[in-house]
Amino acid sequence: MCGIFGVTNNSDASRLCYLGLFALQHRGQESAGIVSLNEGALQVEKGRGLVSEVFSEKNFSALQGKQAIGHVRYSTAGGALDANIQPLYARVAGETIALAHNGNIVNADSLRQTLEQSGAIFQGTADTEILLHLLARSRKNQFVDRLVDALIPLEGAVTLVVLTKTEMHAYVDPCGYRPLVIGKLRGEGEEFSWIFASETSALDLVGADFVRDVNPGELVSVDLVSQRLRSTALPMQSHQSNTGEESRCVFEHIYFARPDSTLWGQNASLVRQELGQELARCHPAPADLVIAIPDSGTPLAMGYSQASGIPFATGLIRNHYVGRTFIEPTQTVRNFRVRLKLNPVKEIVRGKRLVVVDDSIVRGTTSRKIIELLREAGAAQVHMRIGSPPVKFPCFYGIDTPKRKELIAQKMSLVEMCDALHADSLGFLPQEALVRVVEKHGFNGTRNQGKKGFCMSCFDGTYQDSGAQILGNPEGVPT
Numbered sequence: 001m002c003g004i005f006g007v008t009n010n011s012d013a014s015r016l017c018y019l020g021l022f023a024l025q026h027r028g029q030e031s032a033g034i035v036s037l038n039e040g041a042l043q044v045e046k047g048r049g050l051v052s053e054v055f056s057e058k059n060f061s062a063l064q065g066k067q068a069i070g071h072v073r074y075s076t077a078g079g080a081l082d083a084n085i086q087p088l089y090a091r092v093a094g095e096t097i098a099l100a101h102n103g104n105i106v107n108a109d110s111l112r113q114t115l116e117q118s119g120a121i122f123q124g125t126a127d128t129e130i131l132l133h134l135l136a137r138s139r140k141n142q143f144v145d146r147l148v149d150a151l152i153p154l155e156g157a158v159t160l161v162v163l164t165k166t167e168m169h170a171y172v173d174p175c176g177y178r179p180l181v182i183g184k185l186r187g188e189g190e191e192f193s194w195i196f197a198s199e200t201s202a203l204d205l206v207g208a209d210f211v212r213d214v215n216p217g218e219l220v221s222v223d224l225v226s227q228r229l230r231s232t233a234l235p236m237q238s239h240q241s242n243t244g245e246e247s248r249c250v251f252e253h254i255y256f257a258r259p260d261s262t263l264w265g266q267n268a269s270l271v272r273q274e275l276g277q278e279l280a281r282c283h284p285a286p287a288d289l290v291i292a293i294p295d296s297g298t299p300l301a302m303g304y305s306q307a308s309g310i311p312f313a314t315g316l317i318r319n320h321y322v323g324r325t326f327i328e329p330t331q332t333v334r335n336f337r338v339r340l341k342l343n344p345v346k347e348i349v350r351g352k353r354l355v356v357v358d359d360s361i362v363r364g365t366t367s368r369k370i371i372e373l374l375r376e377a378g379a380a381q382v383h384m385r386i387g388s389p390p391v392k393f394p395c396f397y398g399i400d401t402p403k404r405k406e407l408i409a410q411k412m413s414l415v416e417m418c419d420a421l422h423a424d425s426l427g428f429l430p431q432e433a434l435v436r437v438v439e440k441h442g443f444n445g446t447r448n449q450g451k452k453g454f455c456m457s458c459f460d461g462t463y464q465d466s467g468a469q470i471l472g473n474p475e476g477v478p479t
């Protein structure tokens with residue numbers, strides 16, 4: 001998963017980009033980068049680490065200009081090589097361009113193979129580099145037409161911002177897996193800047209007004225001189241979706257997006273509360289307290305408490321200052337990895353029958369350790385309630401999930417999972433209830449009539465495109 005940001009027509013473009021990336025830091029902590037456009041030339045600063053680690057005051061003297069794009073990365077394709085740190089930039093048909101990508105191109109392996117066989121040389125291993133080669137191979141004269149040519153063969157999740165000498169482009173694939181919003185930042189008099197961001201929380205931080213989502217299959221282009229914005233609709237290609245349905249990632253709502261972000265017309269925190277309410281109705285529990293596994297479980301637990309009437313309490317505390325590396329103790333300290341992040345409040349949980357609410361269970365190892373910690377702290381009972389259906393299949397659209405055989409829900413029945421986690425009871429939100437909540441408020445006008453709105457592939461294994469079907473099939477044959 002990654003976060004992308006773009007800003008036009010602002011003398012503080014790179015600093016605004018930096019702020020935007022701060023707001024999107026939860027979408028990727030592995031690397032960060034900004035490319036600005038100054039007098040027709042691209043300036044690049046990027047590196048490994050958090051936004052606060054990569055950028056300091058001295059970087060901004062090398063990031064002049066009124067247009068900039070930025071990226072925070074968590075690699076799910078291609079690994080953590082320096083050459084994969086985005087934004088990527090290249091000279092394509094005489095024009096220097098930079099691009100930042102969120103998502104995974106699921107037919108990247110076959111496209112890369114074809115390109116390499118015809119002489120293409122890749123610098124890194126990220127799927128995004130394929131797009132640069134496809135751009136270079138288009139025979140069209142106008143850049144925007146080259147971009148359309150390059151986008152059409154891609155399958156999977158492709159959300160982009162692209163910066164050229166004359167335009168900034170923003171694109172969301174026809175399935176609409178990842179969010180991208182357009183904002184407007186007012187300046188002096190008639191002046192204004194366009195902002196593109198993965199989430200509205202980034203618009204809020206820079207003080208921009210939300211204008212609208214970039215629609216699935218839409219390429220939005222801004223002329224950097226006039227600031228005129230135009231929209232091009234790309235057709236859904238048959239290979240991009242077998243069903244022709246839109247497929248927004250439902251996990252953006254359940255867990256990934258910041259709770260203060262509005263996704264496709266709905267606030268993520270309110271959706272999570274409603275999912276928690278549904279969870280309480282579907283899976284009641286005899287309990288004294290509802291507690292959350294923070295942070296993403298908190299709105300779900302609040303919703304569970306509201307619908308069940310069981311009081312909500314802060315029974316687990318998250319340490320927000322755990323770095324990405326730490327020294328392991330030489331002696332065995334039980335559960336230290338989980339304890340490093342989460343610690344029970346003994347005085348709250350002791351002797352209590354708890355409903356413990358989390359967003360999902362993947363391998364089950366962390367959930368089991370949390371239950372163990374709560375029992376050690378004196379909890380009388382632990383009833384696990386999960387705000388999503390069981391995750392039985394891997395994601396190939398930019399979310400880091402393990403292989404199918406490592407997913408606990410793939411290997412075990414509900415009863416077996418409950419036993420393995422040492423829980424007193426276990427309940428998952430049914431898929432119908434999830435659909436009911438996320439589709440309730442519509443899609444802020446972005447949904448094509450009569451089409452399904454959300455991806456549920458990690459629950460039901462029905463991948464939209466042949467590339468993901470091949471990846472998801474152990475025999476390597478489309479299902």
Ligand code: SF4
Pocket residue numbers: 177248249250251252394395396397398399455456457458459
């Ligand atoms: S498979 Fe799951 S995590 Fe991946 S895009 Fe679909 S809903 Fe999101």
